[in-house]
Structure formats: C-alpha cells, structure tokens
Amino acid sequence: xxxxxxxxxxxxxxxxxxxxxxxxxxxxxxxxxxxxxxxxxxxxxxxxxxxxxxxxxxxxxxxxxxxxxxxxxxxxxxxxxxxxxxxxxxxxxxxxxxxxxxxxxxxxxxxxxxxxxxxxxxxxxxxxxxxxxxxxxxxx
Amino acid sequence: xxxxxxxxxxxxxxxxxxxxxxxxxxxxxxxxxxxxxxxxxxxxxxxxxxxxxxxxxxxxxxxxxxxxxxxxxxxxxxxxxxxxxxxxxxxxxxxxxxxxxxxxxxxxxxxxxxxxxxxxxxxxxxxxxxxxxxxxxxxx
Amino acid sequence: xxxxxxxxxxxxxxxxxxxxxxxxxxxxxxxxxxxxxxxxxxxxxxxxxxxxxxxxxxxxxxxxxxxxxxxxxxxxxxxx
Amino acid sequence: xxxxxxxxxxxxxxxxxxxxxxxxxxxxxxxxxxxxxxxxxxxxxxxxxxxxxxxxxxxxxxxxxxxxxxxxxxxxxxxx
Numbered sequence: 001x002x003x004x005x006x007x008x009x010x011x012x013x014x015x016x017x018x019x020x021x022x023x024x025x026x027x028x029x030x031x032x033x034x035x036x037x038x039x040x041x042x043x044x045x046x047x048x049x050x051x052x053x054x055x056x057x058x059x060x061x062x063x064x065x066x067x068x069x070x071x072x073x074x075x076x077x078x079x080x081x082x083x084x085x086x087x088x089x090x091x092x093x094x095x096x097x098x099x100x101x102x103x104x105x106x107x108x109x110x111x112x113x114x115x116x117x118x119x120x121x122x123x124x125x126x127x128x129x130x131x132x133x134x135x136x137x138x139x140x
Numbered sequence: 141x142x143x144x145x146x147x148x149x150x151x152x153x154x155x156x157x158x159x160x161x162x163x164x165x166x167x168x169x170x171x172x173x174x175x176x177x178x179x180x181x182x183x184x185x186x187x188x189x190x191x192x193x194x195x196x197x198x199x200x201x202x203x204x205x206x207x208x209x210x211x212x213x214x215x216x217x218x219x220x221x222x223x224x225x226x227x228x229x230x231x232x233x234x235x236x237x238x239x240x241x242x243x244x245x246x247x248x249x250x251x252x253x254x255x256x257x258x259x260x261x262x263x264x265x266x267x268x269x270x271x272x273x274x275x276x277x278x279x280x
Numbered sequence: 281x282x283x284x285x286x287x288x289x290x291x292x293x294x295x296x297x298x299x300x301x302x303x304x305x306x307x308x309x310x311x312x313x314x315x316x317x318x319x320x321x322x323x324x325x326x327x328x329x330x331x332x333x334x335x336x337x338x339x340x341x342x343x344x345x346x347x348x349x350x351x352x353x354x355x356x357x358x359x360x
Numbered sequence: 361x362x363x364x365x366x367x368x369x370x371x372x373x374x375x376x377x378x379x380x381x382x383x384x385x386x387x388x389x390x391x392x393x394x395x396x397x398x399x400x401x402x403x404x405x406x407x408x409x410x411x412x413x414x415x416x417x418x419x420x421x422x423x424x425x426x427x428x429x430x431x432x433x434x435x436x437x438x439x440x
Contacts, residue, residue: 019155025179025229031250032172033243035440039165051439054368054432057416058439082439089165094440103173107251110171114243114440122413122432123439124369136438138370138407175360191359194288194352197336198359222359234360254360262333262352263359264289276358278290278327 004066005079008055008123013081013092022077022099031106033114035094037087041136047128051084051093054122058082061121065113069098072112073105080113082123093125144206145219148195148263153221153232162217162239171246173254175234177227181276187268191224191233194262198222201261205253209238212252213245220253222263233265281306281347283313289355291330294323304345310334311341313351330355361386361427363393369435371410374403384425390414391421393431410435 005021015034022030037049062080069078078098087093094117098109125136145161155174162170177189202220209218218238227233234257238249265276285300292298304316310332318324331354332339338354345351365380372378384396390412398404411434412419418434425431 028178030174034170038168118440125438135370137436258360265358275290277356
C-alpha cells in the first residue's frame with residue numbers, strides 16, 4: 001500500500017483527491033492545509049503569482065518530507081500536492097492532507113510538512129504587481 | 141460580513157462548502173479538520189455510530205467556540221459543521237475550517253475548536269458493535 | 281414549582297425518558313435538584329458525573345432555579 | 361571537466377539563462393565552483409545566498425564535483 005501521494009502539476013489542485021487518498025476506515029481524523037494566493041503582500045496589491053520549480057528535485061524533496069512525516073508522527077497516509085505555473089488570487093498553490101487514528105498527529109504532520117516544504121523544496125514564486133514583478137524571498 | 145458558519149445537520153457534511161465559506165482573497169492559508177468514523181475502538185470492531193444532540197444548546201456552544209477562536213487567533217473566518225443521526229464507517233461527523241492571512245493561526249484555531257468541541261458541545265455518540273451498543277465516554 | 285427536565289445520552293436510557301416535568305420546592309438550587317433526582321432515579325448513580333444546563337447554558341450547582349426553567353442533564357459529551 | 365549548471369528563480373534572471381555548461385578543473389569542490397561562478401557572473405553578488413544541489417540533492421561546499429554532474433543553483437525557495 002502506498003502511504004504517500006506526491007504531485008506537482010499545472011492543473012488545478014483538487015482537495016477532494018487529496019482527502020480521498022488519505023481517507024481510511026482505520027482513521028478517526030484527517031487534517032488538511034490548503035495554501036491560497038493572497039491579494040496583497042506587505043500592503044501592496046498582488047495581481048497573480050507564477051510558480052516555477054526544479055521539478056525532479058522538488059518531487060524528491062516533497063517525497064522526503066512525506067517519508068519523514070510518516071516516521072515522526074503516527075499518521076497513516078499523507079498527500080503533498082503543489083501547483084506550478086501562473087496562479088490567480090484565490091487559487092491554490094499547495095494542498096497537504098494527513099490521516100491518523102487520532103487527530104493530534106494529523107495537525108502535527110500537516111504543519112511539519114508545510115513548514116519544511118517552504119524551507120527545502122526548490123520551488124520559487126514571482127509576485128506580479130501593477131508596476132512590475134518580484135521574486136519572493138530573493139532578498140531576505 | 142458573517143465570520144462564522146455553524147451547522148448541525150442529518151445530511152452529509154460537505155468539505156467544499158466549509159472551504160468555500162472561509163476562503164477569501166485576503167487569506168494565504170486554510171486549515172481543515174475532518175473527523176471520520178473509525179472501524180474500531182480499543183481493538184473492537186465498530187459497525188456504525190449514532191450521534192444525538194441537544195441541538196439548540198449544541199449550536200450555541202459551537203457558536204461560542206467559533207467566536208472564541210476569532211478572539212484568540214488572528215483568523216479571518218471559521219466554519220464548524222457537525223452531523224447528527226446514524227453514520228457509517230468512513231463517514232464524517234465533523235468538519236472545521238479556518239482561514240487566515242498566515243498559516244499558523246489556521247492550525248491553532250482548528251485544533252482549539254475540535255479540542256473544545258469534544259469537551260463542551262452537548263453531542264453524544266453511541267457505538268454499535270456486533271454484540272450491542274455503548275454510549276461513548278459515559279463511564280470515563 | 282415545575283421544572284421541565286431533559287435527559288440526553290446514557291441518562292435518557294437510565295431514566296427511560298427524554299423529557300419529564302419535575303416538581304420541586306421554590307428556591308431550590310441545582311444541587312438540591314440533583315439530590316432530588318438521584319433519589320427519584322437511583323440508576324443515575326451508574327454514571328460518574330453529569331453536568332447541568334439551565335435554559336441551554338451550563339450552570340453551577342449553587343444557581344437557584346425558577347418556575348419555567350428548562351433543565352438539561354448532560355452526561356459526558358462525545359461529539360466530533 | 362564539464363559541469364551542466366542549472367539556474368532557477370532570480371539567479372536565472374541575473375545570469376540570463378536557465379542552463380549552461382561550465383568547464384572547471386578536475387577535483388574542484390563546490391566552494392571552488394562558487395568562486396568561479398561569482399567571477400564569471402558578478403551579478404550573483406546581488407543575492408544574499410544560494411544553495412547548491414548536485415544531481416538533485418542538496419550538497420555541502422566541500423563536496424568534490426565530477427565529470428557529468430548536474431549542478432543546480434538554488435536561490436532562497438518560496439513554495440507553498
């Protein structure tokens with residue numbers, strides 16, 4: 001049985017698909033984190049976001065996060081799906097779901113996965129404003 | 141603008157509905173917790189669960205939790221939906237979603253809401269086994 | 281005075297009803313009401329504890345009941 | 361030896377390419393490679409820091425490169 005689902009896609013991410021992957025009769029709880037494109041950054045209006053990836057490595061790093069989450073927390077399954085390409089306000093760059101017999105582990109696994117993804121997975125976003133574009137985090 | 145969605149229903153709970161309620165262009169993240177009916181309790185096979193409620197009071201207590209979550213955490217919106225009646229294995233007794241500009245608050249709000257719901261909201265479940273039924277938590 | 285009393289969860293099984301009108305003396309507190317209830321329904325001893333709600337709000341033992349109050353017997357909850 | 365070099369995020373804008381074949385001397389470490397790269401592309405000074413991946417895995421500065429390695433320049437990531 002596959003306990004992880006890893007995906008990078010230019011299609012719309014699907015919350016129900018991520019839910020269905022982790023759902024299991026042995027589980028009492030599922031947590032989900034859904035990233036959404038926000039319309040502002042530090043008070044400045046964002047028009048859209050462009051996500052680029054080093055795809056083969058990003059897939060590997062996402063897989064590592066999923067495997068580590070399965071080791072660290074008593075979860076049953078975990079899905080980590082990420083979008084690439086141009087996204088509009090309200091669209092979904094990332095979905096993470098995790099299932100477990102007990103709920104605590106599902107929160108911990110989702111939070112660990114999104115925190116780690118933002119640190120290690122080679123994906124970059126460029127913010128588009130009315131007056132230009134900026135690579136996020138490039139000048140921290 | 142209504143910032144809380146509270147519901148107790150005998151219809152199937154709808155994750156997308158709870159997502160849509162909290163989704164907002166100003167938000168960068170949404171967390172969800174979905175309770176699911178597990179097929180065993182302490183090693184004994186569960187066939188189904190029957191949820192009964194003191195509905196008007198349960199609604200009030202769920203509303204209190206949602207209002208308190210809005211006070212305690214910098215979230216934008218929160219939905220707490222609970223099912224009543226007979227549920228089969230894999231079905232969903234509860235869905236909680238919360239949105240925020242930043243993700244940390246969404247995890248905290250969902251975890252706070254489900255933890256508190258399980259302590260204060262007048263809802264009771266009866267587990268059905270092949271050899272009888274038991275009120276959960278009745279003899280803690 | 282008359283107090284409408286609602287039973288939920290295991291307590292409705294123990295007293296074999298969901299809803300009952302109970303007559304107690306004026307100025308009774310919730311603690312007085314609980315003593316009265318245990319006398320009338322010894323089976324309620326079978327559960328470790330229960331909470332009381334008055335008019336859909338959790339109430340403390342020293343609250344004084346009044347005519348027309350709706351009292352709910354709330355055994356340990358198990359939602360979610 | 362020849363090292364295929366990939367640029368991502370802001371670094372691809374700074375060097376104005378995504379993909380480059382760089383020739384450096386045998387037994388160069390990643391630190392040597394970074395020194396070489398900064399000389400060739402002074403604009404890379406414009407970002408505070410970047411990581412290096414060799415063959416799709418993050419690598420430390422003392423790793424010795426070998427012919428055919430694929431080196432990726434990884435500026436601060438911003439997924440999610």
